[in-house]
Amino acid sequence: MAINHLVLSTLAPENWPFSIESLPQPAYLVGGAVRDAILGRTREYLDLDFVLPANAVSVARQIAKQYKAGFVLLDSERQIARVVFADATADFAQQEGISLETDLHRRDFTINAIAYNPHTQEIIDPLQGCADIEKQLLRMVSAKNLEDDPLRLLRAYRQASQLDFTIEPDTQAAIRGLASHINRVAAERVRVELGYMLANSQGSVWLINAGKDGLLTPFFKNATEENLQKLSAVDTAATQLTHFWPQLGEQLQNPVRDTVKTTWLGIAKLACLVNPNPEIAEIELQELTYSRAETKAITTALKLFPQLQAPLMTLREQYFFFQEAGTVFISTAVLSVVHGQSVKAIAPLVNRYLNPNDLVAHPTPLVSGKDIMLALNIPASPVVGKLLTEIAIAQIEGKIYTAAQAIELAAQLINT
Incomplete structure (x- = not known):
């Protein structure tokens, strides 16, 4: 694959938050x-990974101090x-092995x-990764490398979903053979990989594949084939609701909180993978x-x-x-449609939710x-809360x- 160096302009040192002289x-x-x-993908937030032959930590510490x-x-x-940095992260790692090629x-x-030498603008590609990029193919370096860090098994599906690549057949076969090793991975690392795939419809296809290949059941005992298919049903339900209420579609893409990356669409999908009993589901989610x-x-x-399945x-x-x-409510509405309720039946409630003036x-x-x-000259007590509730209900009933x-x-x- 011929590399257009204009494509690599995003890697140019002038775009870094520190000088190449460092x-x-x-x-x-x-x-x-x-x-x-190489793919021509740009990021607002730079995420740079450097490999140094020696003194990686001391170099990183010096750069952090200087800037x-x-x-x-x-x-x-x-x-x-x-x-x-404010708009970038740079990781510095010591080279593993006696040479860069060994590390790769x-x-x-x-x-x-694939490595890039910013001093010489040279691409180092001993494993023909550029050719696989051109083929839009995710190919393992070796099965042993996947076994050494089993999170890589799940990462294959996440990267395939993000890049719109396919997984090379021998690589997928190796993943299936090593699937039991996913048990060795810390739950929080698994959760991060899942988060990327839960956020959009492209991720659902690969989550389903990961489940079929045995990578989800160690964490979600309810990740049966039937429940995995509900992930696609969530995307379909979200599309149906968004067609009538674009605002609802926007909200489904919002994170639960500023400090939590899971979106409301992701919440609906996770609800399909955990035990349907909320108390058991809570335990499963805490373990993850x-x-x-x-x-x-x-x-x-x-x-x-x-409750949305019942009459109005x-x-x-x-x-x-x-x-x-x-x-x-927005995740609840999606789940209701997934489980057979019509969009028309829940429309009055959706309209209420989206109307900020609805009492x-x-x-x-x-x-x-x-x-x-x-x-009324009464003390603070649960009675006050009950009175406020009855007042609110009388208000919405027009009394x-x-x-x-x-x-x-x-x-x-x-x-x-």
Whole structure:
């Protein structure tokens, strides 16, 4: 494959957050940054991986100090460190083996075993990774390399989904043969790989393949073939809902929280893989080190989506439903459609959720608990919360409209 050096302009030192003069010679860029540059893929956030023949940690530490960047020692034994800049991350690793070629032969896939010398602008490609990039093929360097770090088994499916590549047949056969080794991988590392595939429809196809090849059942006992197919059903349901409510489609792509990468679409997919019993699902998710926010979202969706399968709820029932669902409603709606409910049947609830002025889905209290305590001269207690609930329901039912009427209703309820 002929390399157009204009394609590699993203790797040019002038785009780095530090000067090339800070690097010793030789030094090599490797891995995803080189692969993506050859593919013409650009990133807003630079993620650079360097291999140095010696002193990798001390070089990283010196660069971090010089540029007042963050420094993280990732592996003291293998001499790997990270420098974190505002708009880039640079990892520095000591070369494994006696030469760069030896190091590249220890990597996972040929497309990630390409090096670039920024000093000479030379591409080093001993395993014909460039040819595999041209063929859009994910090929292992060796089965032993996959066995050495079994996370690479799952990473094959993640990278295939992100790059829109296919997995070379011998590589897929090797993965199937080594699938039992995935048990050796820490749950949090597995969770990160899954996260990439849960976020979009391209990932669903490869998650299903990973499940069929035995990589998911050690973590999700309910990852049966039937439940794996529900991942595609989630994408279909999301497309149907987005057709009528584009705003809902946008929200499905939002992360659960700013600090949590899992999207609301991913929450719906995870709900298809865990035990349908929310209490058992919670234990499974905790073992996989999912956050409290993610676990709560999934278990809430599992608990609530059956309510959307029933006939239209009363206003009172809808009020309690939305109070419990909150933002999880969007994942719950998707699951409802996956399990056979029609889009038309849940349309009234979707419209309520998307309307910020809807009092059923988004109540605007007429009075506060403090208002009730002062007006009725009662202490703080669970009774106050119950009164606020009854006031909110009377408001959405059109029985009261003002704060004075709310206080009057609270007084009546206290005296009955």
